[in-house]
Amino acid sequence: MTQTVLITGATDGIGLALAQIFAKASARLVLVGRRPLAETPAGRLFTPATYCQADLSRPGAADVVRDFCRLRKITWLDLLILNAGTGYVGPIAVQTPESISALVAVNLKAPIALTQALLPVLETAQGKVVFVSSVSSALPTPDYAVYTATKAALEGFARSLRVEMGDGPGGRIRVQTLFPGATRTGLHAKSGVDQAQMDWTKFPPAGQVAAQMIQAMYDDRPALALGLGSRLRRFAGRRLGGLVDWQMRRRAR
Numbered sequence: 001m002t003q004t005v006l007i008t009g010a011t012d013g014i015g016l017a018l019a020q021i022f023a024k025a026s027a028r029l030v031l032v033g034r035r036p037l038a039e040t041p042a043g044r045l046f047t048p049a050t051y052c053q054a055d056l057s058r059p060g061a062a063d064v065v066r067d068f069c070r071l072r073k074i075t076w077l078d079l080l081i082l083n084a085g086t087g088y089v090g091p092i093a094v095q096t097p098e099s100i101s102a103l104v105a106v107n108l109k110a111p112i113a114l115t116q117a118l119l120p121v122l123e124t125a126q127g128k129v130v131f132v133s134s135v136s137s138a139l140p141t142p143d144y145a146v147y148t149a150t151k152a153a154l155e156g157f158a159r160s161l162r163v164e165m166g167d168g169p170g171g172r173i174r175v176q177t178l179f180p181g182a183t184r185t186g187l188h189a190k191s192g193v194d195q196a197q198m199d200w201t202k203f204p205p206a207g208q209v210a211a212q213m214i215q216a217m218y219d220d221r222p223a224l225a226l227g228l229g230s231r232l233r234r235f236a237g238r239r240l241g242g243l244v245d246w247q248m249r250r251r252a253r
């Protein structure tokens with residue numbers, strides 16, 4: 001049976017790569033992004049039938065997405081991939097209140113609101129909601145503090161939701177959090193990273209990370225870091241906290 005898959009942040013980076021893979025597998029797609037349809041990537045992926053324009057930093061964005069699904073008679077959602085994200089890199093002392101609000105709105109409030117708005121169609125399908133966090137959520141990340149806080153909070157929400165929904169056989173829905181590591185996407189430039197300071201060749205491309213994510217979605221574990229490096233970093237951040245903080249302080253100096 002055709003899978004119905006909704007992906008947020010589908011116009012760029014990992015979300016776009018996920019959409020391309022699911023399209024090849026003939027899934028019925030709902031793709032959410034903030035830019036107008038005319039500015040979405042070329043090709044047959046983005047059409048009025050598949051593309052929902054919604055700025056997730058705005059209140060009411062989840063209603064826009066729910067109404068889009070209703071209008072297209074989507075009563076059944078197998079997979080809700082909450083991938084859209086935004087970043088900011090720089091000292092907290094100079095981060096503007098607008099930037100802080102945008103990060104919290106897109107990275108945390110929107111996934112919560114979308115989960116709530118789409119719960120009925122997810123439950124009909126006994127579907128799965130996948131939260132895209134970041135391996136940085138388990139680590140101290142100077143200059144990324146708000147970004148990291150939103151990603152850590154997302155994990156907290158997902159953990160409680162999973163228990164509330166009775167995840168497992170016979171549960172209402174399944175819940176999973178995925179933790180990618182640094183990936184070669186436009187997110188870094190959009191966040192204000194000095195590109196010259198970054199060794200892009202070290203990062204895997206979005207297509208590779210998207211393929212790892214889809215693999216991870218077949219796994220029933222509630223929280224999975226993608227790739228060996230991310231698994232080691234997440235393990236160190238969670239189990240060797242003091243040591244990792246000390247090392248990061250030395251590096252920051």
Ligand SMILES: NC(=O)c1ccc[n+]([C@@H]2O[C@H](COP(=O)([O-])OP(=O)(O)OC[C@H]3O[C@@H](n4cnc5c(N)ncnc54)[C@H](OP(=O)(O)O)[C@@H]3O)[C@@H](O)[C@H]2O)c1
Nearest residue numbers: 009011012013014034055056057084085134182183185187
């Ligand atoms: N790249 C990494 O190194 C990395 C590492 C760990 C975790 N992650 C996480 O992975 C996810 C995907 O990141 P990415 O690297 O693929 O980033 P990306 O290339 O910048 O793509 C992010 C997507 O989210 C959309 N988005 C941003 N703000 C939005 C808003 N207000 N309303 C609606 N959509 C919005 C973007 O739309 P536009 O195209 O209009 O900007 C884009 O489609 C994010 O949650 C990110 O935090 C990324």
